[in-house]
Amino acid sequence: MRATVILHVLLFSMCGAQTESTLTEAQTESQSTGAAAAVAAAEVSTQLDVSAEIRELRDMVMELRVTLRFTQNELMTTTAELTLTTSRLIISETEILNLKKLTSEQTVKLMQAEAELKVVNQRLAVTETDMKHVTLDVAAADAGLAILRAEVMELTANSAAQDTELMLIKTRQNTSEAQIDNLIQGDLAQWAELSAVKDKMEATTTDVTNLKQGYRVQEEKLMIVEDRLAATDAGMEKLRSEMLEKPKVAFSVGLLESSGEIQAGNSDRYLVYSKIFTNIGQAYSKITGFFTAPVKGVYYFRFTGMYYANGYCIGLMMYKNEEKAMYLSNSETDDRYTYLSSGLTLQLEVGDKVHMRLRANCRIYDDENNHSIFSGFLLFPL
Numbered sequence: 001m002r003a004t005v006i007l008h009v010l011l012f013s014m015c016g017a018q019t020e021s022t023l024t025e026a027q028t029e030s031q032s033t034g035a036a037a038a039v040a041a042a043e044v045s046t047q048l049d050v051s052a053e054i055r056e057l058r059d060m061v062m063e064l065r066v067t068l069r070f071t072q073n074e075l076m077t078t079t080a081e082l083t084l085t086t087s088r089l090i091i092s093e094t095e096i097l098n099l100k101k102l103t104s105e106q107t108v109k110l111m112q113a114e115a116e117l118k119v120v121n122q123r124l125a126v127t128e129t130d131m132k133h134v135t136l137d138v139a140a141a142d143a144g145l146a147i148l149r150a151e152v153m154e155l156t157a158n159s160a161a162q163d164t165e166l167m168l169i170k171t172r173q174n175t176s177e178a179q180i181d182n183l184i185q186g187d188l189a190q191w192a193e194l195s196a197v198k199d200k201m202e203a204t205t206t207d208v209t210n211l212k213q214g215y216r217v218q219e220e221k222l223m224i225v226e227d228r229l230a231a232t233d234a235g236m237e238k239l240r241s242e243m244l245e246k247p248k249v250a251f252s253v254g255l256l257e258s259s260g261e262i263q264a265g266n267s268d269r270y271l272v273y274s275k276i277f278t279n280i281g282q283a284y285s286k287i288t289g290f291f292t293a294p295v296k297g298v299y300y301f302r303f304t305g306m307y308y309a310n311g312y313c314i315g316l317m318m319y320k321n322e323e324k325a326m327y328l329s330n331s332e333t334d335d336r337y338t339y340l341s342s343g344l345t346l347q348l349e350v351g352d353k354v355h356m357r358l359r360a361n362c363r364i365y366d367d368e369n370n371h372s373i374f375s376g377f378l379l380f381p382l
Helices: 002-032 037-185 188-245
Strands: 250-254 260-263 269-271 275-280 297-308 313-320 323-331 337-348 353-358 363-366 373-381
Touching: 037 188, 037 275, 297 313, 297 353, 313 337, 313 363, 323 337
Parallel strands: none
Antiparallel strands: 250 275, 250 373, 260 363, 269 353, 297 337, 297 363, 297 373, 313 323, 313 353
């Protein structure tokens, strides 16, 4: 387009120069000779036609300039749209990077969730095992209860038999009394026999008294058995309630997944034990290294630490929230491994936190043999 415009401008300039030259020559020839006037008039007419073409060319140049302006405006619009498209492309690439980062984070969370699901499955397996033991204990208690019930039924049967025997004795007593009446109405010679019958009656009365006492003893034994049975039922219910309601909290963790050494700088360093052995109740966090009490109660904690002496020190501190609960340290110059180990019982409220720290400028070591560990469990709730 630009080359076409330049070509039209050059053509316009050439035509203008030719026109001026032709007019000059016509005037000279008109003054010098009158005979060539007719020829000059024809040339002037031709030059007028050329001027008309020049004006048309000028109009075309103006139109081309207008077209050029429109083309420049469209080019600027296209450039702006290209800039906007480039900005949107950059924003889209940024969003894609953010989505990739979010996907990575969600993948990590998914892996953590899978790990937590494995722990929950392990806890479920432990709970099922405990339920099996409780079921066996309940079955044993039910068997003992059945035996006690059989004894009660046997005592009841014995009591019924004694009642029958007591009725027979009463019948005999009535018969004896009737015989006594007959003897009193009979011959006086039968008084000796009557005395004997009285003695038998007294003996029978003694037997009846003894039977009554035995019956009372049986009743007392039966009441004792029933009380024992009720106490056994209450104990079984209490045992079941304790087994279901008592919280289970215990953890044991190692310092490192693989061999390595941790060194504190000029300030104390929080220790995060990342190797999980046991975490029943999920009260320990391997992300922060903190144990958080889920229930109010008395807890026992223990730790062990190892380091390679050779002029270095080891100093371990146990903290309850921000309060130092225990501190042990050692510094050896001999070229050998040295251990620190201790334990402590703490009363914690719900939400209290317990963690370990490494003293400033000290070191601690661990490997696959699990030399440096941190453990704790709930002794009993309050």
